[in-house]
Amino acid sequence: MGSIGVLLVGRVFPYLEQELDKRYKLFRLWDYPQKAQLLSQHAASIRAVVGHAGAGADADLIDELPKLEIVSSFSVGVDMIDLEKCKAKGIRVTNTPDVLTDEVADLAIGLTLALLRRICECDRYVRSGKWKKGDYKLTTKFSGKTVGIVGLGRIGQAIAKRAEGFNCSICYYSRTEKRDSNYKYYPSVVELASNCDILVVACPLTEETHHIINREVINALGPKGFLINIGRGKHVDEAELVSALQEGRLGGAGLDVFEDEPAVPEELFGLENVVLLPHVGSATLETRTDMADLVLGNLEAHFLGKPLLTPLV
Amino acid sequence: MGKCGAKVKFNSSLSLTTFRQIRSTIQYHFPQAQSSKAMADKHTDNDTKELQPLLVFGPPLLFPNFEAQNLHNYHFLKAFSSKLPLHQFLAKHNVEPSSIQAILCNPFQKVSAEVIRLLPSLSIIVTTSAGTDHIDLAECSHRGIQVVSAAVDHAEDVADMTVGLLIDIMWKISAADRFVRKWGHSMPLNLSFGSKLEGKRVGIVGLGKIGGEVAKRLEVFGCTIMYNSRNQKPFVSYPFYSNVVELAANSDIFVVSCSLNEKTRHIVNREVMLALGKDGIIVNIGRGALIDEKELVRCLMEGEIGGAGLDVFENEPNVPKELLQLDNVVLSPHAASMTSNALDIMRERVSECLEAFFSSKLVRTPVLDD
Numbered sequence: 160m161g162s163i164g165v166l167l168v169g170r171v172f173p174y175l176e177q178e179l180d181k182r183y184k185l186f187r188l189w190d191y192p193q194k195a196q197l198l199s200q201h202a203a204s205i206r207a208v209v210g211h212a213g214a215g216a217d218a219d220l221i222d223e224l225p226k227l228e229i230v231s232s233f234s235v236g237v238d239m240i241d242l243e244k245c246k247a248k249g250i251r252v253t254n255t256p257d258v259l260t261d262e263v264a265d266l267a268i269g270l271t272l273a274l275l276r277r278i279c280e281c282d283r284y285v286r287s288g289k290w291k292k293g294d295y296k297l298t299t300k301f302s303g304k305t306v307g308i309v310g311l312g313r314i315g316q317a318i319a320k321r322a323e324g325f326n327c328s329i330c331y332y333s334r335t336e337k338r339d340s341n342y343k344y345y346p347s348v349v350e351l352a353s354n355c356d357i358l359v360v361a362c363p364l365t366e367e368t369h370h371i372i373n374r375e376v377i378n379a380l381g382p383k384g385f386l387i388n389i390g391r392g393k394h395v396d397e398a399e400l401v402s403a404l405q406e407g408r409l410g411g412a413g414l415d416v417f418e419d420e421p422a423v424p425e426e427l428f429g430l431e432n433v434v435l436l437p438h439v440g441s442a443t444l445e446t447r448t449d450m451a452d453l454v455l456g457n458l459e460a461h462f463l464g465k466p467l468l469t470p471l472v
Numbered sequence: 473m474g475k476c477g478a479k480v481k482f483n484s485s486l487s488l489t490t491f492r493q494i495r496s497t498i499q500y501h502f503p504q505a506q507s508s509k510a511m512a513d514k515h516t517d518n519d520t521k522e523l524q525p526l527l528v529f530g531p532p533l534l535f536p537n538f539e540a541q542n543l544h545n546y547h548f549l550k551a552f553s554s555k556l557p558l559h560q561f562l563a564k565h566n567v568e569p570s571s572i573q574a575i576l577c578n579p580f581q582k583v584s585a586e587v588i589r590l591l592p593s594l595s596i597i598v599t600t601s602a603g604t605d606h607i608d609l610a611e612c613s614h615r616g617i618q619v620v621s622a623a624v625d626h627a628e629d630v631a632d633m634t635v636g637l638l639i640d641i642m643w644k645i646s647a648a649d650r651f652v653r654k655w656g657h658s659m660p661l662n663l664s665f666g667s668k669l670e671g672k673r674v675g676i677v678g679l680g681k682i683g684g685e686v687a688k689r690l691e692v693f694g695c696t697i698m699y700n701s702r703n704q705k706p707f708v709s710y711p712f713y714s715n716v717v718e719l720a721a722n723s724d725i726f727v728v729s730c731s732l733n734e735k736t737r738h739i740v741n742r743e744v745m746l747a748l749g750k751d752g753i754i755v756n757i758g759r760g761a762l763i764d765e766k767e768l769v770r771c772l773m774e775g776e777i778g779g780a781g782l783d784v785f786e787n788e789p790n791v792p793k794e795l796l797q798l799d800n801v802v803l804s805p806h807a808a809s810m811t812s813n814a815l816d817i818m819r820e821r822v823s824e825c826l827e828a829f830f831s832s833k834l835v836r837t838p839v840l841d842d
Binding site: 265269270272281283284295297298300301303320321324326423425434436437443445 | 631
C-alpha cells in the first residue's frame with residue numbers, strides 16, 4: 160500500500176502522522192506553500208484525505224482530487240467535509256465516534272463544576288497569596304440544579320447520566336423528541352434555556368445548528384444561568400456571548416471551543432465567571448490513540464475491500 | 473426541639489419543652505424595659521418596640537446578611553468587634569448582662585465559662601458550626617443552657633468540589649485556563665491533556681456522609697470504588713480495605729474524607745503515597761493534617777505521585793510555596809462547603825431557631841432550688 164497517496168490536510172496527533180507515513184505515500188498540505196503545486200504534481204495519486212475537526216475536504220478540494228475515494232476524519236464532527244458532494248461522487252467518509260463520548264462527557268461535568276464552584280479562581284486565589292487576607296467568596300451549588308442539554312445523542316446522554324449522579328434534573332432539546340427518553344423535552348432551545356440552570360451544547364454542527372445559541376437563548380438563560388460549550392465554537396454567537404458576559408446578562412460560561420480557534424476573545428480573559436480551555440475535549444492520550452487507530456483501520460479496510468469500521472457516507 | 477429545624481447539639485437536662493412544664497411552678501417575670509434605656513439609643517427611629525438583645529461572637533460568615541435582614545428584630549451586640557472583656561463591652565454599650573438571653577457564635581471566638589457566668593439570663597447558644605469545641609458545654613449543662621447547631625449538611629457541596637478538583641487535576645483544567653488567558657491568540661492546538669475517569673480505581677479513606685456522596689457520583693463516571701474506614705460498613709458493597717497502604721496500592725485515585733483525630737493524623741504518609749504511585753492522584757477535602765504535608769510536597773516534587781487536589785492544609789491559610797509552582801496540583805482555600813445555597817439555609821435555620829426561642833417568651837430567673 161506504500162504507493163497509495165494520502166493527503167493530510169492538517170496537523171494531527173504525531174502517532175497518526177507517523178503511521179500514515181509508514182503505510183502510505185503521505186502528502187502534507189502544509190509542506191506546499193501553494194496548493195496548486197501539490198495538486199499539479201500529485202493529485203493523480205491521492206486516493207484518500209485525512210482531516211480533523213478544523214480541516215476537511217470542501218467541494219473545491221474534492222473536485223481537485225479526481226482519484227479521491229475516501230475521506231477519513233480524525234474527529235467526530237465532520238462539518239468541514241462536504242458530505243453531499245461525497246455522497247454524489249461515491250466517496251466514502253469516516254469519522255471517530257464513540258471513542259471520545261466518555262471523555263467529552265467527563266469534561267462537560269468538569270467544566271461545569273469548575274465554573275459554578277470557581278475552581279480555577281480558587282486556585283488563582285491561593286497561588287496569589289490572597290487567601291492570607293481572607294476567605295474566598297461563596298460559590299454556586301451544582302448538585303440538584305437543572306441541566307438542559309442541546310442534542311441528546313451519545314455525548315448528550317452520557318452527560319445527562321453523569322449529571323443525574325449529582326441529583327440534577329435533566330431536560331433537553333433535539334430536532335425530534337426521543338420517545339424512549341425519560342427526560343423532559345422542550346421543542347425549542349429558547350424554551351429549554353428558560354427552564355434550566357445550566358445549558359450544555361452537545362449537538363453536531365450543521366447549517367441549522369450554526370449560532371443555535373444566540374442572543375435570545377442567552378437572555379433566556381439569564382444572569383443566574385450558565386452555558387457550557389463542548390461542541391463547536393460556531394454553535395454560539397460568540398460576539399453576543401461576550402457582550403452578555405460583560406453586561407452581566409449571563410451568569411457564566413465554560414468553553415472548550417471558540418468560533419475562530421485558536422483565537423479566544425480577549426475580553427474574556429479578565430472575567431471570573433468563565434472557564435477557558437484550548438479544545439481539549441478529545442485530548443486524552445488514550446482517546447487520541449483510539450481515534451488514530453480508527454482512522455488507520457478505516458483506511459486499511461477500504462483499500463483491502465473490507466467493510467468500513469465507522470462509515471458516515 | 474424540632475421546632476426550628478436545627479439540630480440540638482447538646483441537650484442539657486432542661487429542654488424548651490421542659491421549661492414550659494416547670495414554668496407554672498417557678499416565678500417568672502418578663503423583662504422590664506430594663507434595657508430600654510440602653511436600647512433607646514440604638515433603636516431605629518420609627519420602631520417603638522424594644523429590640524431583643526442578641527450577643528454575637530465570632531462572627532459567623534452569615535452574620536452580615538443576617539444582621540441586614542433582622543435590623544428590626546434584634547439589638548445586635550457585636551462582641552467580636554471589641555477587644556474589651558465582655559463585661560466592659562456591655563457596660564460601654566449600656567447593656568445589662570442580665571438582659572442577654574441568647575448568643576450567636578461560631579468557632580472563631582470562645583464562649584467560655586467566664587462568659588456564661590457573666591450572663592445570668594443566658595438560655596440559648598446558637599453556633600453555625602457542627603463542632604462545639606469553642607463552647608464550655610459543662611458550664612452550659614450546669615446552667616441548663618441550650619446549645620444548638622445551625623450547621624447545614626454540606627456533604628453534597630463537598631462531594632461536588634471533590635469531583636471538581638479531581639477532574640481538574642485529570643484534565644489540567646485550571647492549568648489550561650491559565651494557559652489560554654496567558655497565550656490567547658498564539659495558543660497552539662493539539663496539546664495533550666486529560667485522562668478519562670472510566671475504569672479508574674478510587675480508594676476512599678473515610679466512607680462517611682461525604683465519602684458516600686463522592687462514591688455515588690464517581691460510580692456514574694465508571695469508576696471502581698473501594699474504601700477504608702474505622703470499621704467495615706455492613707450495607708456497603710464496595711470492597712473494604714482495613715489497611716490504608718494496601719488500599720493505596722490498589723487505587724489510581726485516593727480521596728481523603730475522614731475526620732481528624734489522634735488515629736487519623738497523617739494517615740496519608742510517605743508509605744501510602746509511594747504505594748499510590750507515580751500516576752496516582754490524591755484529593756484531600758478532609759483536614760490538612762490527614763496528610764503529612766512535608767512528605768506530600770516531596771512526593772510531588774520528586775514525581776512519586778502524579779498530582780493532587782487540595783482544599784485543606786496543615787497550617788491554613790499558609791500553603792507550602794513549592795506547591796504554588798506546580799501545574800499538577802489544584803489548590804483551593806478550604807472552600808468545599810462554601811456555597812451561597814449552604815449559607816442561605818444556615819441563615820434560615822438561625823432565624824427560625826431564635827424566633828422560636830424568643831416567641832415562646834421564656835425568661836428564666838435563676839432556678840430556685842428548694
